[in-house]
Amino acid sequence: MQDLQPRFIPLAAKTVVSHTLTYMLMGVLAYHFLHYAEFINSPGSGMRHTDDPIMILGAPLQVFRGILFAAIFYPFRDKLFGRKYGWLLMAWMLIGLGILGTFAAPAGSLEGFIYTTTPIHLQIRGYLEIVTQAVLLSVLLCYWVNHAGKRGLNWSLGIVYGIAIALPLLGLVAQKH
Numbered sequence: 001m002q003d004l005q006p007r008f009i010p011l012a013a014k015t016v017v018s019h020t021l022t023y024m025l026m027g028v029l030a031y032h033f034l035h036y037a038e039f040i041n042s043p044g045s046g047m048r049h050t051d052d053p054i055m056i057l058g059a060p061l062q063v064f065r066g067i068l069f070a071a072i073f074y075p076f077r078d079k080l081f082g083r084k085y086g087w088l089l090m091a092w093m094l095i096g097l098g099i100l101g102t103f104a105a106p107a108g109s110l111e112g113f114i115y116t117t118t119p120i121h122l123q124i125r126g127y128l129e130i131v132t133q134a135v136l137l138s139v140l141l142c143y144w145v146n147h148a149g150k151r152g153l154n155w156s157l158g159i160v161y162g163i164a165i166a167l168p169l170l171g172l173v174a175q176k177h
Contacts, residue, residue, distance in 0.1 A: 095134050
């Protein structure tokens with residue numbers, strides 16, 4: 001592997017694409033296998049219903065989180081990219097700070113275990129989705145940055161991203177008519 005030092009704009013673009021694709025993949029799997037629709041649509045869940053336009057726009061709006069992640073990864077790019085286990089460090093950053101150590105008290109965080117009344121087994125169930133997504137994002141992004149010269153990879157991921165963004169937008173338009 002070469003010692004890669006990606007510039008911010010290419011890193012941001014790749015992070016947005018990698019995050020959105022892994023977000024959608026894990027969201028679809030979790031929605032189906034973890035029966036999220038039942039939880040989300042139940043009264044008192046605190047979540048918007050699954051047919052709410054903002055929920056439908058969830059994947060296209062991930063561009064903002066992708067840019068945020070890129071801004072966080074960028075100062076550490078010499079530790080994350082061009083290294084054999086950079087993906088593992090990135091995954092740990094996402095899991096340690098973004099899931100377990102967040103300052104808020106969401107389910108599955110250290111604070112969530114202490115301050116919420118949600119049963120621990122329900123809090124941990126979410127790890128199947130979010131920890132897996134953090135690892136997949138890290139693997140995909142590090143592979144892509146470390147193999148920047150693979151034009152086929154750029155095109156393939158770009159096309160899949162375009163489809164992934166177009167489908168919810170088309171669904172929203174269809175819902176309005």
